[in-house]
Amino acid sequence: MEKDQDKILNEVTQGEYKYGFVSDIESESIPKGLNEDVVRLISQKKNEPEFMLEFRLKAFRHWQTMKMPQWAHLIVPKINYQDIIYYSAPKQKVLLDSLDDVDPELRATFDKLGIPLDEQKHLSGVAVDAVMDSVSVKTTFKENLAELGIIFCSFSEAVQEHPDLVKKYMGSVVPYTDNYFASLNSAVFSDGSFCFIPKSVRCPMELSTYFRINAANTGQFERTLIVAEDDSYVSYLEGCTAPRRDENQLHAAIVEIVANRNAEVKYSTVQNWYPGDKNGKGGIYNFVTKRGKCAGENSKISWTQVETGSAITWKYPSCILLGNNSIGEFYSVAVTNNHQQADTGTKMIHIGKNTKSIIVSKGISAGFSNNSYRGLVKVVKNATNARNFSQCDSLLLGDKCGAHTYPYIEVDNKDSIVEHEATTSKIGEDQIFYCNQRGIKTEDAIGLIVNGYAKEVLNKLPMEFAVEAQKLLQISLEGSVG
């Protein structure tokens, strides 16, 4: 019985990565290696104001004093930071005024990824900032959004056009000293998205950033900053893919969110970086710091993530619940297959009174992979009436994979209620047989069962992407069952 099930699991989880192609795009790269001159060069290439260079240099100097964290349940091969190219940009004409100026090959690449840069062709109601390697290629619907006072542009553009906002908020949630990878990012980040929703504006479309790594031997270090002013609302989505390569590539990003009084920010991620082949060769090392600050009263930040890609994922989208009555949410589905490793979860820091948080984490492990949930719920002394509910479920497909749960709970306030529930289950041979008996093939049965298991989280995604995410879950597990 066990053997049959493993055979099934093996077959279903060995799917192919769809986005592994490489585009033939001429790019301009700086030499490999990392030192102060490289940091200066990046800043200079981006024609940055002095405060940016200072920020980068401070971060770089701090990073040099740090060591890579070892506490995660991950086996990370040694990364040679001198062997990485820190800046690579597709060659373009000087400035992009219209879509016609975008390199056709670039457009074709994004078309192939299902992210048309042509506004007419685009999914209605979604504005996209497309980032290739180190730079933003094109932001759609920028003008329409500007009419409402919404700023949605590449980070580089924000630095030029809105330096005061960048200066005020950059590093306010994730300081450059935060952690090893955040410091590295702060020193060398090349682009990303910037989004500002003014007071009392409800952003009428989904904003989204699509990250694509194309060039070889480069690292991608992007930075996203979202600021929601009082009484505003925005829903943001991030997607990412990379070519299939035998070498590992490093991706170390930062996302900062600030939600002021009564503001609500929904941030959804469908992470599909190249996971490596089925023997564990290649794939992206994904070390990401994502954090939101519920700065104002009644504010709300909600993280939803579907993590299927990357060879290694190290990522804890968190909420600092500073404002009274603020709410933090974290909904996660993390799938690991073959030799993938994921150590992911969240931190909910309750500081304001009557703050609430909810954590729903669904891990799915197959093949030889390891999948860990790591989460902190912290309630400080003055956070009266704080409330947390956490649910961490693990689903195992096969018997060579691992699922681990590391919940940390620190409560210093006696009026608070913190609940934690956890389950671990194996996908049942009887469930698969039940589906088979109704005529459903094993592969589809697993897709059905896994999607059912993850439904609570998938339901939180914006409609168009929920369908995409469902397919992705199934593809990620193809070949894992037989």
Place this chain on the structure above:
Amino acid sequence: MLLIKNLRASVEGKEILKGINLEVKAGEVHAIMGPNGSGKSTLASVLAGREIFQVTEGKVSYFGKDLLEMSPEERASEGIFLGFQYPIEIPGVSMVNFMKTAVNEQRKHKGLDPISSSDFLKLMREKKELVELDAALANRSVNEGFSGGEKKRNEIFQMAMLEPKLSILDETDSGLDIDALRIVANGVNKLKTAENATIVITHYQRLLDYIIPDYVHVLNNGKIIKSGGKELAFELEEKGYDWLKNDSDK
């Protein structure tokens, strides 16, 4: 339709079926009765293709094809339906989604296009009435939180949706109160045609008051030890299984 010859099967090295012979023709209802552990459910599972059972000997032909060569989903698509003794829960998967996937898989097998959503919903409504299934159940996850009776009715509902040629109902009566039993049996009777056949596996004669079998077989220790008409069921109810067991031991 179905011809079983000298079927032997074991699980984890232990032989459960020890030479079964049975023929089922279109339009017939067969009841298989027998004490606990006699191999009734194993026979149902082997016919449905559950892989934990190894067939060690014998042949099963289904419409002239070698049934044992077919995967469980092929058997289902070719019209074999198993009503589970213990229906399985699939959390988060709605009955609508589950049934639609199943119906479309089977249509695909027959070379048909997927059913349209409106036709599908119409079909669901129609079949739900047949087993007096609560409309709300369709929106709930497969068998999750269903009562024992609801689960069994849900099996018959699925049978109605899939219109099988050969239905094998494994202890469909167990755990049902008399009203639920009547509803389930009614459903089965309404689905009966001259082209399909039903194998009813049961421990008690009770169900056979509602579903009248053409043949009754008594299974004991992996073998059919007696076959007869429906009157055999009454005899069993009266005398138990022991007189037959002793008979077969001679």
